[in-house]
Amino acid sequence: MKAIRVLSRGIRDAFKSVFRNFSLTTAAITCSTITLLLVAVAMIISYNVRSITTDLEKELTIIAYLKQNTSEEEINNLKEEIEKLENVKSVTIKDKDEWKIELKDYDETFKNSLDYFDENPLLDSIVVKVKDVANLKETTEKIRAYDIISSADYGEEAAENIVSAFDIIEKFAVIMVAALVLVTSFLISNTIRLTIFSRRSEIEIMRLVGASNAMVKLPFIFEGLVLGVLGSIIPILITVYGYIILYDHFGGHLLLSLIRLVEPFNFIIYVSLLLLLIGSVIGMIGSYLSVRRYLKI
Amino acid sequence: MNLIQIKNCYKVYNNGVTAIADLNLTIQKGEFVFVIGASGSGKSTLIKMLYREERPTNGSVIVGGINVAKLRNSKVYKLRRKLGIVFQDFKLLPKLTVYENVAFALESIGMNSKEIRPKVLKALESVGLKEKVRSFPNQLSGGEQQRVCIARAIVNEPKLLICDEPTGNLDPETSKEIVKILDNINKEFDTTIIMATHDKEIVNRMKKRVLLLENGVLTGDYMKGSYKAHESN
Ligand SMILES: Nc1ncnc2c1ncn2[C@@H]1O[C@H](COP(=O)(O)OP(=O)(O)OP(=O)(O)O)[C@@H](O)[C@H]1O
Ligand SMILES: [Mg+2]
Numbered sequence: 001m002k003a004i005r006v007l008s009r010g011i012r013d014a015f016k017s018v019f020r021n022f023s024l025t026t027a028a029i030t031c032s033t034i035t036l037l038l039v040a041v042a043m044i045i046s047y048n049v050r051s052i053t054t055d056l057e058k059e060l061t062i063i064a065y066l067k068q069n070t071s072e073e074e075i076n077n078l079k080e081e082i083e084k085l086e087n088v089k090s091v092t093i094k095d096k097d098e099w100k101i102e103l104k105d106y107d108e109t110f111k112n113s114l115d116y117f118d119e120n121p122l123l124d125s126i127v128v129k130v131k132d133v134a135n136l137k138e139t140t141e142k143i144r145a146y147d148i149i150s151s152a153d154y155g156e157e158a159a160e161n162i163v164s165a166f167d168i169i170e171k172f173a174v175i176m177v178a179a180l181v182l183v184t185s186f187l188i189s190n191t192i193r194l195t196i197f198s199r200r201s202e203i204e205i206m207r208l209v210g211a212s213n214a215m216v217k218l219p220f221i222f223e224g225l226v227l228g229v230l231g232s233i234i235p236i237l238i239t240v241y242g243y244i245i246l247y248d249h250f251g252g253h254l255l256l257s258l259i260r261l262v263e264p265f266n267f268i269i270y271v272s273l274l275l276l277l278i279g280s281v282i283g284m285i286g287s288y289l290s291v292r293r294y295l296k297i
Numbered sequence: 298m299n300l301i302q303i304k305n306c307y308k309v310y311n312n313g314v315t316a317i318a319d320l321n322l323t324i325q326k327g328e329f330v331f332v333i334g335a336s337g338s339g340k341s342t343l344i345k346m347l348y349r350e351e352r353p354t355n356g357s358v359i360v361g362g363i364n365v366a367k368l369r370n371s372k373v374y375k376l377r378r379k380l381g382i383v384f385q386d387f388k389l390l391p392k393l394t395v396y397e398n399v400a401f402a403l404e405s406i407g408m409n410s411k412e413i414r415p416k417v418l419k420a421l422e423s424v425g426l427k428e429k430v431r432s433f434p435n436q437l438s439g440g441e442q443q444r445v446c447i448a449r450a451i452v453n454e455p456k457l458l459i460c461d462e463p464t465g466n467l468d469p470e471t472s473k474e475i476v477k478i479l480d481n482i483n484k485e486f487d488t489t490i491i492m493a494t495h496d497k498e499i500v501n502r503m504k505k506r507v508l509l510l511e512n513g514v515l516t517g518d519y520m521k522g523s524y525k526a527h528e529s530n
Contacts, residue, residue, distance in 0.1 A: 009404065202401075205388055208348070209449070210377035211405035 014222040017195045018230070024194055025227065028187040032231025032282060035180035036275050040239045042173035043271050049166040051262050062128040062136070063094075064143050064152035070124060074148055079126060081146075087139045089129040096122040123150065181282055188227050188286025192220050196294045203295065220291050221284055228283020229276065236272045243268050299359075300326045300457060300489050301347065306356035308342050308513075316342035318513045320356070324491065326456065329483045331500050332493040334510035340493035343510070344461045347491065348382055349373050361456060378406060381450030381488075383460040387442045389434040389449075395421065396430040399449045406453070420452040421445075423485070424478055440471035444478065451482060458482065460492040464499065472496060476503060501525060 018025050066075060075093060083091050099122045104111040114121070130139050136154050144152040196203065206216050247264050301324040308317040316339045324330055332340045345351040346358050349365045358365040361379045368376060389398050399420055403413045421427050424444040434442055443463060450458055460479065464472035476492075476499050483490045494500065500507060507524040509517035517524070 201388070202390060205390065205401065206405040207374075208377060208382055208388070209402040209405050209453070210374045212374045212407075213371055215405060215407060 009219075011222055011226070013219040014226040017199070017219075017223055018226055020198065021191055021194050024187075024191045028184070028191045028227050028286075029231045031180070031187050032184045032228055032279055033234045035177065035184045035282070036232050036235035036279055037238060038173065038180060039177050039278055040235050040271060040275055042170065042177055043274065044239070044243060045166065045173065046170045047267065047271075048262055049170060052166070062130065062140050062143060062152055062154045063125055064128065065123040065125045065150050067148050067150045068123065070148050075124060075126070078146060078148060082126065082128060082143060085139065085142055087130045087132055087135045089131045091129075092127045093124070094127050095124045096120045099123075099125065184231075184282050185286040185289065188224050188283055189289040191227065192224055192287040192290040193294055195223060196220060196290060217291050217295060220295070221287050224283040224285075224287025225280050226283070227286070228279035228281070231283070232275045232279030235275050235279075239271050239275065240268050243271075298326045299323045300328075300361060301491075302357075302359040304357045306346070306358055307354045308339070308346060308351060309354045316513050317346070317353075320515055322508070322515065322518070324489065326489055327483070327487045329480065329490045329503075329505045330492070331503070331505055331507045332491060332510065333495070333497075333500060333507060336495075337512075338510040339513040340510055341461055342513075344459055344491065344493050347457075347459050348380060349376055374406075378453065379455055380457040380459055381447075381453070381455040383443070383446050383450050383458065383463045385462040385465040387434070387446045389442060389445055391434050393433075394430065395426060395432050395434070395437070395445050398434070398445055399452050402449045402452050416452055416454075417448075420448040423451065423482060424448045438471070439467050440474055443467065443471075443475050447475070447478060447482070451486070451488065454486065455488065457489045457491070460490065462493055462495065464494065464496055469498070472499060 066078070075095075079091050079093060082088055097120060100114055100120050103122075104114055128139070128143060130136055140152050140154050143149060203216060244264050247261050250261065301322070303320050303322040306317060306320040307315065309315050320343070332343060334340050342351060346353055346365060347360055349368055353366045356366070360376060363376050363379075365376065390401065393401060396417060399417045400410075400413050403416060404410075408416075418427065418430075421430060424447050426441060426444050426448065429437065429441065434445070437445070443466075447458075447463075458479070463479070464475050467475065479490055479492065480503065482488050501524075504522035506521055507517070507519040508515060509519070509524075
């Protein structure tokens with residue numbers, strides 16, 4: 001009961017003081033809004049990148065063509081050897097007859113030109129799946145080094161570029177967010193400092209009449225919390241509506257059809273809750289800094 | 298029963314000033330005690346140690362069973378809840394009404410408003426300010442403001458009321474009224490009262506126990522009525 005009373009008084013005071021120091025409050029809330037928006041964007045990008053990367057990882061394979069007239073035994077030996085390579089997950093043989101069937105199905109022109117040859121002009125190949133896309137290039141080069149390999153390549157170079165571009169964006173976002181979190185905590189802590197200053201006679205009396213430290217500190221911690229929470233409202237709304245609109249607009253796909261966006265639900269709920277949490281934590285850290293510094297008790 | 302027990306107490310401020318030296322003193326529950334002495338003699342220092350605004354440098358100061366010298370900062374509130382403090386400058390919150398100023402003391406210790414209301418009204422009645430509950434401090438005379446301060450100090454029914462020159466800013470007539478109110482509180486609720494003052498006339502007239510401080514040393518402890526100051530100063 002007492003806790004509830006203390007709590008409600010704290011929240012009431014916090015709101016009062018938010019309006020009292022309006023300009024600084026606005027600055028703090030704006031800053032935390034910007035910060036949280038960036039956090040939201042960063043989270044959406046990074047979450048999607050991760051999901052895209054896993055998608056791509058499934059897709060990305062090395063196809064190595066063998067030289068003409070390689071015997072079946074040689075192919076099997078090679079398969080075993082490549083399987084032993086570090087980054088290799090699986091190796092399957094796809095011989096020229098399989099290619100022929102596949103290509104004939106794929107396109108009428110292919111079918112006609114392939115039929116033109118008596119013998120199958122295509123090459124036998126092996127398909128290699130890797131464990132880590134990051135080392136795809138190296139693995140490809142190792143495979144290329146075998147004598148009986150005529151060429152080896154991996155499919156989506158473009159996709160790989162996208163992944164690494166996203167990687168840079170992600171790192172940049174993390175740095176930006178970290179910097180903004182600092183600025184926001186600083187602004188919030190300044191707001192709280194002003195509140196503490198404007199309420200110093202109240203604080204003095206509270207202490208003289210026997211308010212516990214928690215009672216004296218709580219209103220300010222609450223104020224920070226309120227600032228953080230107010231700062232997270234707009235980012236949450238933008239995340240929820242923005243992501244749904246984005247998702248619908250692209251029909252869930254981006255750029256290449258193989259890049260799929262994460263489904264909005266429960267993703268945006270998860271992001272929103274996280275924004276609220278981050279906002280509250282930043283607010284409380286900010287106010288804690290000031291309370292610790294200016295309310296030495 | 299000793300409400301206050303002070304033994305071999307010293308207070309040396311950071312700047313090297315010894316404000317209280319080797320003080321030994323006991324005050325019983327229900328007493329009314331004046332603390333007098335020239336300016337700088339250490340009256341406020343003694344008062345401040347009682348509510349742990351200042352910490353004794355040496356010795357022990359026990360108030361209501363709590364050793365102030367050893368009390369940790371985070372536990373000071375436990376001591377403060379047992380006593381009321383009346384200030385020379387009232388320390389009222391200008392934006393709160395009389396009622397709210399008194400209620401503030403109880404709100405601050407987490408009491409709920411149902412319990413608060415009757416206590417506040419009772420305290421304001423004790424100081425004769427029941428009609429002024431809705432006034433703001435700047436609408437009151439100095440004496441009335443001091444009465445609000447007293448009401449706030451007694452609202453939680455403390456065993457001990459500490460007053461540092463409560464009449465210092467008031468004219469002689471008003472000062473008399475204030476001391477009369479304190480005397481009533483002392484008699485009615487058996488509240489122990491310690492009052493530092495410069496006002497010799499009041500001290501002479503009230504015939505209470507008097508502690509005389511000189512340069513931080515307790516040079517006189519006069520039992521009820523045995524002290525007679527020279528009006529001439
Ligand atoms: N915070 C402090 N820091 C350093 N010295 C102090 C402090 N407070 C008081 N003093 C010194 O301690 C001595 C006693 O001061 P105190 O305020 O207790 O006197 P007082 O009897 O209350 O005087 P007055 O009648 O003028 O109020 C004085 O010499 C004063 O200068
Ligand atoms: Mg003094």
